[in-house]
Amino acid sequence: MTLPADWIAHLQQTPLPVRAEVHRQLTALLQRDEIDQGELVGWLRRDPGACGFVMGSAARVQRAKQRDAPHSLDHALSLLGDTWSRQQIPKLPILEETITDELQLAGYLVAVARSLHAARHAESWLVELRDTSYEIVVVATLLHNFIELALWRDAPELMRLALTQVRDNKISTLGHAIKSALQTEGITLNLLEKSLNDFYYLPTQLFEDEAATPILARQHQTIVLLARRISFFSEMGWYHPQIIATQKEISDLLKRDCAATDQLIHQVAVQTAREFEPMGFYSTAALLIDSASVPRHWPLPAQYGLQPNTQEQALLNFSRRATSQALTPNNLIKSLMSCLIEDLKLVEFIILSRTSSALNLQVNVNKRGSGSAIPKEVTLAENPLLARLMTGMKGLVISRENRYKLKPLLDVNGHMLIEKDCFLQSLSIKNEPFVLIVIDTRSEEDIAPIRALMTHLQTFWQF
Structure with a gap:
């Protein structure tokens, strides 16, 4: 799919679709003789498409009268009137009829779940701060990824491109990644923001994760920004480095210690998961598992339909190779060598094993280039660095x-092993050293996939 020629005009002419359950409840509610506005607001807050449509419609009415924009959904509905609500809201497109591709729909629904998750976090912080500007900030947070939802509807390949850029650490934030993806289509971010803010009254969008349309106060912008970050990066895992940094910022915002802040954040995540369960939404609370060590690999939810990157494919292929044969040390090492060569394209490595005397390491496999001098054996007593490993x-x-710090811990033969940049990994059997693997690296970018592969290997290495 490609974006329509005039995407901005298309966005103004075609509102975002509404989930079928929300659409059904809204329609039934609006058919009653007396409309319960509190219940109506509750259902509108469950769908960013419906919320954005109402807020934008009310803002345009007010702008035509040169009056202030609505400050809440209640205010917006009061400005529009019951007749407008009965006539216009049921006309909104239904999500499941608009997007029929299952993978595209799954990506859209994860993004909807994230907007709801972010809004719940913002709401809890506003309560903690006893902030009276409650409703508009929650609405702003609910609508913070309006453009992302529009991309999932109109050009899901651009959203997958943006998500892949973040997953692979090529771009640091989703906002920057979306901006980059839009630039590939020749869309100017400033014009897009202005046009949509004028039409839908999106209080803040934070595409670049720092700048915002100056409708909200600075603290409120910060709340939306932090809610956006915590809801997105928690999809990779609650111990992601960006999560740790964001939690510290939230702690400063709330003026609470980190432990109390973490407890509040996790409590909201669990409560949101319970809310999401009957809706069938993806919830990040499933990742709230205490971890003794920080993971080396941070996959995004499978619902996004992203193609595996090199590292992920290597792990998948290792699992396939390892489980297709008997789980023995030699077979696992053969599977490891295949992954290094075929998947990670790391073709130069050395495998050494302990001799029967357990005093030396003997080279069993040498895949380093023919021009490199490699010792046949290395004595552990003369190489305390290797003995420690x-x-x-x-x-x-x-x-x-x-390297210069470690060379004094090696003899001449040990120096030969580390003459190139490399990664050393030892493997043991029943807590007894078994093998030392020396993998030559081409750049720092090779380290992360090697670490991930070694961590993955150890889940099978039960000896």
Whole structure:
């Protein structure tokens, strides 16, 4: 799919679709003789498409009269009147009829779930701060990814491009990644923001994750920004480095200690998960598992339909190779070598095993280039660095930055092993050292996939 020629005009002419359940409830409610406005607001707050349509319609009415824009959904509905609501809201398109591709629909629904999740976090912080500007900030947070939802509807490949850029650490935030994806279509962000803010009254969009349309106060912009970040990065895992940094900022905002802030955030995540369960929405609360070590790999939800990157494909292929044969140490090492060569394209490595005397390491596999001098054996007593590594399942990066510090811990033969930038990994059997693997690296970018592969290997290495 490609974006319509004049996408901005298309967005103004075609409102975002509404989930079928929300549409059904809204229509039934509006058919009653007496409309319960509180119940109506409650259902509108469950869908960013319906919420944006009402807020934008009311803002345009007010602008035509040169009056202030609505400050809440209640205010917007009062400005528009019951007759307008009965006539216009039921005409909104239904999501499940608008998007029939299952994978595209799944991506859209994860983005909807994230907008709801972010709004719940913002709401809890506003309560903590006893902030009276409650409703408009919650609405702003609910609508913070309006453009993302429009992209899932009109050009899901652009959203997958943006998500892939963040997943692969090529762009730091989703806002910047969406901006980059739009630029590939020749869309100017400033014009898009202005046009949609004028039409839909989106209080803040934070495409670049820092700048915002100056409708909200600075603290409120910060709340929307932090809610946006916590809801997105929690999809990768609650121990993601960006989550840790964001939690610290939230702690400063609320003037609470980090432990109390974490408890509040996790409580909202669990409550939201319970709310999402009957809707069938993806919830990040499933990832709230205490972890003794920070993961090396941060996958996004499968519902986005992203193609696996090189690292993910290597892990998948290792699992396939490992489980297709008997789980023995030698078979797992063969599977590891296949992944290094075929998937990660790391073709130069050395595998050494302990000799029967347990005093030396002997080269069993040498895939390093023919021009490199490699010793046949290395004596552990004369190489305390290697002896230390062989005391368990340990990994070590060797680079220009630390090689000069480590060379005194090696003899001439040990120097030959680390003459190139490399990654050292030891494997043990029943807590007894078994093998040392030396993988030559081409750049720092090779380290993360090697670490992830070694961590993955150890889930099978039950010896």
